[in-house]
Amino acid sequence: MSSSPASTATAHPGGPDPYPEKIDAAVLKVAGVVVLGSIMSILDITVVNVALPTFVEVFSDNPADPLPYSTVAWTITAYTLALATVIPLTGWAADRFGTKRLYMLALALFTAGSALCATADSISMLILFRVLQGLGGGLLMPLGMTILTRAAGPARMGRLMAILGVPMLLGPIFGPILGGWLIDHYSWEWIFLINLPIGLVAIGYAFWALPKDRPEPSESFDVIGMLLMSPGLALFLYGVSSIPEEGTFFSTKVGVPATIGVVMLLVFVLYSFRPKHPLLDLRLFANRNLTVATLTMFLFAASFFGALFLVPTYFQLVRGELPVDSGWLVAPQGLGAMVTMPIAGALADRFPVGRIVPVGLLLIVSGMFALTQVTAETSYWGYLIPVLFVMGLGMGATMMPVMTSALKTLTSHQVARGSTLLNITQQIASSIGIAVISVVYTNLLTSKPLAGPAIATWQNPSIADQIGGPAAVAEGLEQAADAFGGTFLVASVLVTLTLIPALFLPRRREVSHLLDDEQEPEDEVRAPVVLH
Numbered sequence: 212m213s214s215s216p217a218s219t220a221t222a223h224p225g226g227p228d229p230y231p232e233k234i235d236a237a238v239l240k241v242a243g244v245v246v247l248g249s250i251m252s253i254l255d256i257t258v259v260n261v262a263l264p265t266f267v268e269v270f271s272d273n274p275a276d277p278l279p280y281s282t283v284a285w286t287i288t289a290y291t292l293a294l295a296t297v298i299p300l301t302g303w304a305a306d307r308f309g310t311k312r313l314y315m316l317a318l319a320l321f322t323a324g325s326a327l328c329a330t331a332d333s334i335s336m337l338i339l340f341r342v343l344q345g346l347g348g349g350l351l352m353p354l355g356m357t358i359l360t361r362a363a364g365p366a367r368m369g370r371l372m373a374i375l376g377v378p379m380l381l382g383p384i385f386g387p388i389l390g391g392w393l394i395d396h397y398s399w400e401w402i403f404l405i406n407l408p409i410g411l412v413a414i415g416y417a418f419w420a421l422p423k424d425r426p427e428p429s430e431s432f433d434v435i436g437m438l439l440m441s442p443g444l445a446l447f448l449y450g451v452s453s454i455p456e457e458g459t460f461f462s463t464k465v466g467v468p469a470t471i472g473v474v475m476l477l478v479f480v481l482y483s484f485r486p487k488h489p490l491l492d493l494r495l496f497a498n499r500n501l502t503v504a505t506l507t508m509f510l511f512a513a514s515f516f517g518a519l520f521l522v523p524t525y526f527q528l529v530r531g532e533l534p535v536d537s538g539w540l541v542a543p544q545g546l547g548a549m550v551t552m553p554i555a556g557a558l559a560d561r562f563p564v565g566r567i568v569p570v571g572l573l574l575i576v577s578g579m580f581a582l583t584q585v586t587a588e589t590s591y592w593g594y595l596i597p598v599l600f601v602m603g604l605g606m607g608a609t610m611m612p613v614m615t616s617a618l619k620t621l622t623s624h625q626v627a628r629g630s631t632l633l634n635i636t637q638q639i640a641s642s643i644g645i646a647v648i649s650v651v652y653t654n655l656l657t658s659k660p661l662a663g664p665a666i667a668t669w670q671n672p673s674i675a676d677q678i679g680g681p682a683a684v685a686e687g688l689e690q691a692a693d694a695f696g697g698t699f700l701v702a703s704v705l706v707t708l709t710l711i712p713a714l715f716l717p718r719r720r721e722v723s724h725l726l727d728d729e730q731e732p733e734d735e736v737r738a739p740v741v742l743h
Contacts, residue, residue: 240420241362245355247413248318250382251406252348255325257386258402259287261523261534261541265399270334274667278334280524280656281452284649287520288448288642289338293345295638296441299490299631300432301353309426310361314354315417320347322410329400344403353634358421384545387523391535436490439479444639447472448646455653491635492628495621501629504617506712507568508633509640511609514705515575516637517644518698521652522582522599525695529587529688531669543596547603555608556615564612565716571608572710578602579703583696587688616716644705651701655694661687662694 263283271277304313324344331337393401450469457465483489496502522544526537551571558567578601581594589595614633621629656662664678665687675684 238359238362241358241422244314244413244417244420245359247409247416248314248351248355251318251321251409251413252351253382254386254389255321255344255348255406256290257383258390259290260520261387261390261527261538262394262399262402263287263520263524264527265394265534266334266337268670269399270337274671277663277667279455279653281455281646281649281653282334284520284645285338285452286334286341288452288645290341290345290348291638291642291645292441292444292448293342294349295444295635295642296437297346297349298353298634298638299437301350301357302631303432304350305354305357306427309424310354310358311417311421311424312426313350314358314421315414317347317350317354318410318414318417320344321351322347322406322414325403325406325410328403349638353631361424362422381545381549383548384542387538387541388535389538391523391533391538394534396535431488433486433488433490436479436483436486439475439482440490443472443475443479444642445472447476448642451643451650452646454650455657491632493632495625495629495632498621498629500619500717501617501621501632503712503715504613505633505636507709507716508610508613508617509636510705510709510712511572511575511613512637512640513644513647514579514702514709515606515644516641517646517648517705518579518582518702520645521648521695521698521702525585525692528666528669529585529692529695540591540596541599543600544603544606547600547605548607549603551604551607552611556611559612559615563717563719564616565714565718567612568609568616568713568716569710571605571612572706572713574601574605574608576605576703576706576710578605579699579706582699583703585692585696585699587685587692589692613716648698648702652694652698655697656691659687659690659694662691663687666691 263280263286266283266286267277267280268274270283308316321344324340324342324347327340328337328344331340389405390402393399393405446468450465450467450472453462453465453468454460460466460469480493483491483493496505522541523534523537526532526540527534532540555567555571578598581598581601585595614630617633618629661678661683664674665684668675668678668684675681678684678687
């Protein structure tokens, strides 16, 4: 990424420190802007999970022939793809346009995208507007970190990270609850309309609070890399997501876009070693720790986040819970992450991450395999809630140590590019995981003849007699639960595979190179891109 003052905070070794030791009101004023933006971005990732069954109901032309979940899941996939597309642009765009103007543009894009989502009258329109929303959301987090680094300086970043970590921890807990409450008491449109007043306040606050900065265009933008990576990913995922509808991989609708996408991604990888400033700096994979951590992050994100949307969907479709109740029922997962994330972050500074991450993954594996046994009558407090809490403990013990391992052995001038690579990896893996897991679930559900009609009785009890009465409905719900159990089994296997690269993470303490700028005064301290 770029190295101009627009996107960095310069250290002054040996000279007077331009930043006060304590976090003052000026920094808190700027932090407030970033927290507002991050709350919108992070909440929106989790709030939509509970709305997927509602989208199926609202956008299906015929209730007897509902939209496949692999199609509806594109409301999440398109958003994460847009995030992955725009993140590499952040450094270049901050230099070109200035961080203040770009941050306000990102807020405006996100807010406008939210308003348009609420007007969608088809699933295709909703997916399109989610892309616009994701373009704004993808800029908010990395830009926010850049702004905070410039305002606070590197010495105070740890304390400010704790402030920024609040929405990161609370989003997975309250996002599904808020989304469910809005759907139950108002309508699905309000999960997007709620962003309008927050976005308008955030834009005005940013205009008032953020200091002016002077754009200083530096490196050229890798247009060819962008034209290869983004369409390549979209074509590949579109092909994969079309499998349930076509019934086979060998149909034209599946094979052609998937193959073209794979070819474009392969060309992108080969091309990325040529330009001086590539879209993604794949040369960093020469660092063993970064390579192992990135592979671990990819498998973890694909399996864990791919299966994440299934949990509230199970509560609504199989157990007949309202969206707000399904939000409360998945909250223990976020609470578990809240417990272990700060502990794991502190332990990662004292112990090798290779001794921490496998423990977190084993907790997730045990929880995920436990979910393969779900039925239509599985106890909440006696089984599901403890299992979700354990999975949350595992998530909190996995993500931050993996990121720490990746960035610890990079020099200061490599951190921005390394953290961008990690963030891109997470978003791409999440997109692939959601697409693949939704395909598996859709195929399993359609193979159960009574599952779909039984699920429909929650909304229309009068059709129970048409499918054979209460006994047939009960059998259909068990079949639907079996479809969820089978899908969780696939996710469980993928999480288990994550243990393989995790065993190669550092198991001995290593010296961090993040202070190399003391030896090389010309280097600048850069804002890491926070994974979310």
